[in-house]
Amino acid sequence: MVGYTIRRFLALIPLLFAVVTITFFLMHAVQGGPFDSDRPLTENTRARLEEKYNLDGSLGEQYVYYLRNLGRGDLGISFSNDRPVRDIIADRFPVSLHLGLYAFVFALSMGLVLGVVAALHQNGRWDYATVFISTVGAALPPFILAPFLVWGFALKLDWFNVLSSDYGPISVLDWSWVWHDLTHMRQIVLPTVALGFLPAAFIARVTRASMLDVLRQDYIRTARSKGLDHFRVVMRHAIRNALIPVLTIAGPIFAGLITGSFIIERAFSIPGLGRSFIESVVNRDYGVIMGTTVFFAVIISVMNLVVDLAYAIVDPRIRL
Amino acid sequence: MSTIAQPFDFTQQQVFTKQRGLWSQAFMRLRQNRLAVISGAILGFILLLSILAEAVPAVRRYDYDENDYSVIDQKPSMDHFMGTDNLGRDMWSRLLQGTLFSLKIGFLAEAVVVTLGISFGMLAALGGKKTDQVVVWITDMAYAFPDLLMIILFRQVLFGRDWPIIGAGDPQVPGFSGVLLATVLAISFVSWVTVCRLVRGQILSLKESDYVMAARCVGASQWRIVRSHMLPNTLSTVIVAVTFGIPTRIFAEAALGFIGLSVPAPFASLGTLVNDGYAKIYTNNLLVIWPCIMIAVLMLCFTFLGDGLRDALDPRTRK
Numbered sequence: 001m002v003g004y005t006i007r008r009f010l011a012l013i014p015l016l017f018a019v020v021t022i023t024f025f026l027m028h029a030v031q032g033g034p035f036d037s038d039r040p041l042t043e044n045t046r047a048r049l050e051e052k053y054n055l056d057g058s059l060g061e062q063y064v065y066y067l068r069n070l071g072r073g074d075l076g077i078s079f080s081n082d083r084p085v086r087d088i089i090a091d092r093f094p095v096s097l098h099l100g101l102y103a104f105v106f107a108l109s110m111g112l113v114l115g116v117v118a119a120l121h122q123n124g125r126w127d128y129a130t131v132f133i134s135t136v137g138a139a140l141p142p143f144i145l146a147p148f149l150v151w152g153f154a155l156k157l158d159w160f161n162v163l164s165s166d167y168g169p170i171s172v173l174d175w176s177w178v179w180h181d182l183t184h185m186r187q188i189v190l191p192t193v194a195l196g197f198l199p200a201a202f203i204a205r206v207t208r209a210s211m212l213d214v215l216r217q218d219y220i221r222t223a224r225s226k227g228l229d230h231f232r233v234v235m236r237h238a239i240r241n242a243l244i245p246v247l248t249i250a251g252p253i254f255a256g257l258i259t260g261s262f263i264i265e266r267a268f269s270i271p272g273l274g275r276s277f278i279e280s281v282v283n284r285d286y287g288v289i290m291g292t293t294v295f296f297a298v299i300i301s302v303m304n305l306v307v308d309l310a311y312a313i314v315d316p317r318i319r320l
Numbered sequence: 321m322s323t324i325a326q327p328f329d330f331t332q333q334q335v336f337t338k339q340r341g342l343w344s345q346a347f348m349r350l351r352q353n354r355l356a357v358i359s360g361a362i363l364g365f366i367l368l369l370s371i372l373a374e375a376v377p378a379v380r381r382y383d384y385d386e387n388d389y390s391v392i393d394q395k396p397s398m399d400h401f402m403g404t405d406n407l408g409r410d411m412w413s414r415l416l417q418g419t420l421f422s423l424k425i426g427f428l429a430e431a432v433v434v435t436l437g438i439s440f441g442m443l444a445a446l447g448g449k450k451t452d453q454v455v456v457w458i459t460d461m462a463y464a465f466p467d468l469l470m471i472i473l474f475r476q477v478l479f480g481r482d483w484p485i486i487g488a489g490d491p492q493v494p495g496f497s498g499v500l501l502a503t504v505l506a507i508s509f510v511s512w513v514t515v516c517r518l519v520r521g522q523i524l525s526l527k528e529s530d531y532v533m534a535a536r537c538v539g540a541s542q543w544r545i546v547r548s549h550m551l552p553n554t555l556s557t558v559i560v561a562v563t564f565g566i567p568t569r570i571f572a573e574a575a576l577g578f579i580g581l582s583v584p585a586p587f588a589s590l591g592t593l594v595n596d597g598y599a600k601i602y603t604n605n606l607l608v609i610w611p612c613i614m615i616a617v618l619m620l621c622f623t624f625l626g627d628g629l630r631d632a633l634d635p636r637t638r639k
Contacts, residue, residue, distance in 0.1 A: 018461050026473055031480040139619035141571050143578045143591075147598050147608040155602070259466045266579055267598065277469055278579055281476050289473070296466040304463065 001312065008305050019297040020070065020290070024063055027289050034079040034284040053079060055286075066290070075294075076287035078280070085291035088276060093295070096265070096272035098177070100258030102188065103196035107257070108250065110200040115207025115246075116239060119215060130204055137201025146194040146267040153190060161186045195264045199253045206249055211242040244315050251307030252300075259296040346556075349632040356628020359621035366618070370420035373413065374495075382410035384417040385586035393604045403606050405596070409586075415610050418588035422570050422618075424496065425504055425589070429569040430562055432508035437515025438558065444516070445523035446546065455520070459513040467510055468575055474506035475581060499583050507572045515561055522554045556633035563626035567619045574615060590615050 035041055035049055050056045054065055069076060075085035118130035140148075154160045181188055214220065215238055223237045262274025273292060280288035340348065350356055373380040382388075382400075388408040396403045402411035444455035479502045493501070526532055526549070535545050570590070576582045577591015578598075585592075590611050597608030 015461055015464055019464055023473070026477055030473070030476045135623065136620070138623055139567075139616050141575070141615075141619075143575060143594060143598075144612045144615050147594065147601060147605075147612055151601055151605050151608070155605070260468055262468070263575055263578055274469075278472065278581075281472055282581075293466070293469060293473075296469065297464045300466060301464045 004312075005309060008308070012301055012305070015301060016294065016297060020067070020294055021063075023290060023293045024066060025059075027284075027286055028059055028062075030281070030284055032284055034286060036284070053077060070294075075291040078285055078288050080280070080283050080285050080288075085287045088288060089273060089291055089295055092271060092273040092276050095270060096261055096274060097258050099191060099195065099261050099264065099270060099272060100254070102192040103199070103257050103261070104254050106192050106196035107199035107203055107253065110196070111203025112207055112246070114200075114204040116211055116234075116242075118204070118208045119211030119242075120234065122212060127208075130208060134201040134205040134208075137197050138205075141198060141263075142194050143263045143267060145197055146190075146264065149190050149194055150267075159186070160190045191264050191268045191270060194267070195257060195261055199257065203246060203249065203253070207242065207246050210245040211238065214238050214242040217241075244311070247310060247314060248307055251303045251310075255300045255303040259299060342552075346632045350628050353628040353631065355624045356632075359624035359628070362617065363621045363625065366419060366614075366621075367423060370416045370423065373416035374420055380413040380416060382413045384409065384414045384588060386410070386413075396606070402610050403604075405607050406600055406604065411607065411610055414588045414593065415614060418590045418593045418611065419614055419618075421500065421583065421588065422573055422590040422615075424500060425507070425573045426566040426570040428496070428500075429504045429507045429511070429573075430565045432504060433512045433515055433565060433569070434558060434562055436508065436512035438519050438554075440512070441516040441519025442523060442546070444520045445527065446542075452520075455516070459517055462510070462513040465510070468572065470510045471506050471572055471576065472579075472581060474509055475503055475576065478502035478505055497583075497587075503573055503576065503582065507569050511565070511569065511572070515558070515565070518557055518561055519554055522557050523550055526550050526553055559633060560626055560630045563622055563629055567622040570615070570618060 034053075034055075035046055041049070047056070054062065057065070066076065073086075075089070077083070078085055078088055114126075114130045114133065118127040121127050220233060220237055223233045228236075260274070261270075261272060262278055264270065265272040265275045266278075273295075276288060277292040279285070280292070369379070386409060388404070390408065391400065391404050392408045393406055394400055394404040400410050400412060402415060404410055405414070440455055440458075444452045447455075479499060532545055532549055535549055540549075573582060573589060574591030574594065577589045577593075578595045580592075580595060582589045582592050593611035594608055594615070597604075597606075597611060601608050
């Protein structure tokens with residue numbers, strides 16, 4: 001197990017190296033440079049700027065330079081506002097994390113509850129409701145759901161406020177955001193639901209299927225025939241095994257929610273990292289493109305690794 | 321009248337039962353799934369309508385880029401079935417044009433995805449250990465990239481060049497503009513790995529199956545085994561993956577459109593329509609509702625059709 005973990009962590013290094021290389025050359029293949037604008041710069045200014053940001057060398061030299069800096073933990077400087085990329089990520093990522101975390105909690109709790117209840121009452125009213133929600137939910141990506149939610153709940157019913165979606169940065173050192181969120185529920189609910197509904201539908205579907213499968217197993221019948229009450233059979237014997245497939249999808253879903261929330265960030269004007277990535281691609285802001293991609297790639301690969309390890313821990317049949 | 325049962329009577333009955341092959345049986349099962357049939361019909365209708373709108377002026381009634389400033393932000397009426405937008409353009413024709421654009425992206429991108437996926441999947445499964453390791457490593461790496469962000473980057477790389485066929489220039493393939501092809505390539509470069517993994521897994525398990533061994537024993541060539549034993553058996557998996565894949569590609573394109581990185585105005589895709597409408601949700605909410613409904617209907621229909629196809633093509637799930 002320990003050996004496997006170490007091996008997997010070491011395998012991340014060439015993987016991330018490849019991610020850095022591919023992104024670097026892709027990004028430089030985008031038409032135009034970071035200093036192209038409607039008003040052309042003078043030759044002199046351009047040369048000074050390129051010298052300042054180390055863009056004056058050949059592509060190979062820039063690549064080596066970037067790798068050397070990356071090895072020291074330096075992600076470079078943003079060209080559009082002259083700030084270190086590390087600071088931009090440190091500023092923007094907690095906002096994305098905040099939104100993603102809420103959406104994940106929402107998706108997980110709604111998905112699990114619906115899935116389990118549906119499986120316990122197969123072909124009952126709740127089951128049909130769950131199948132309906134998970135089917136319709138799969139057809140409603142965030143950017144479809146967002147306009148409907150805004151129109152219905154914010155404009156018609158005026159329950160929520162969407163003009164200032166107030167997701168502050170989240171932190172483990174300073175817990176004041178908890179109080180802030182509790183008092184700003186009107187701004188927080190809609191983006192969370194819009195982002196979390198699709199994964200909730202997916203989790204509900206998977207939970208229902210795996211729960212139905214587990215409930216048909218022999219050991220559930222054994223547990224019942226031992227005389228255990230319904231609650232204990234469900235909680236102790238059924239759910240714990242039914243959660244294993246959910247665990248495998250929960251990791252990628254979490255990574256997807258915190259890295260892929262830029263649509264919701266745009267729809268609700270939330271200043272997260274996804275939005276700054278799109279701005280940076282349009283502006284050819286090389287430092288931010290690289291920094292964000294590498295940062296997200298690290299998150300996604302580590303999440304995948306964590307899921308594989310967690311899988312081995314909860315399912316003793318799997319030997320690593 | 322009583323008849324005495326004759327030996328081999330049952331063979332006579334068998335003569336009259338129609339022999340059905342795999343595909344015929346699958347089609348029969350699909351036909352019994354009412355939801356899938358309805359979904360398929362709706363999809364066919366939408367596809368036909370949007371193609372007709374492109375081809376026949378009487379169906380689209382107005383041009384998608386035809387401004388009429390005397391009818392701005394109209395409610396639906398007999399003149400404008402779905403109302404007009406803030407520039408006086410007819411939503412009916414814009415929606416149909418956008419739908420056709422999105423459907424083209426969905427089908428074309430999925431075609432590229434499946435071609436790449438099957439080729440690399442088979443290469444990995446049949447090409448020996450070294451090749452397998454390389455392909456698996458590439459797919460692992462592709463999983464580390466954030467999907468939509470990579471599509472955005474690829475799209476920016478491909479777009480705006482004077483490349484032959486793709487790029488920003490005039491459509492060199494009739495009906496498929498450069499920006500459409502650039503988007504298709506960007507989406508498929510990121511998405512083919514899933515199909516590749518699927519096909520690789522399927523073929524690896526087929527390689528161990530008894531009938532492949534039997535075929536090998538009677539001396540069938542490698543190519544024959546692949547072509548007539550393995551490929552048909554991966555086909556059902558691939559067909560289902562395609563049905564679920566097309567809406568995913570449409571979704572990816574719509575996400576691009578929503579952040580303003582799809583077709584340039586005055587053209588419309590479903591994503592750009594949602595984006596445009598969302599900005600005007602306070603003044604004219606119909607502008608965003610029509611394309612949203614269209615995307616939701618497309619997604620639902622493809623999902624139901626995919627479910628139906630999976631049940632129909634996989635005899636093991638037969639009830």
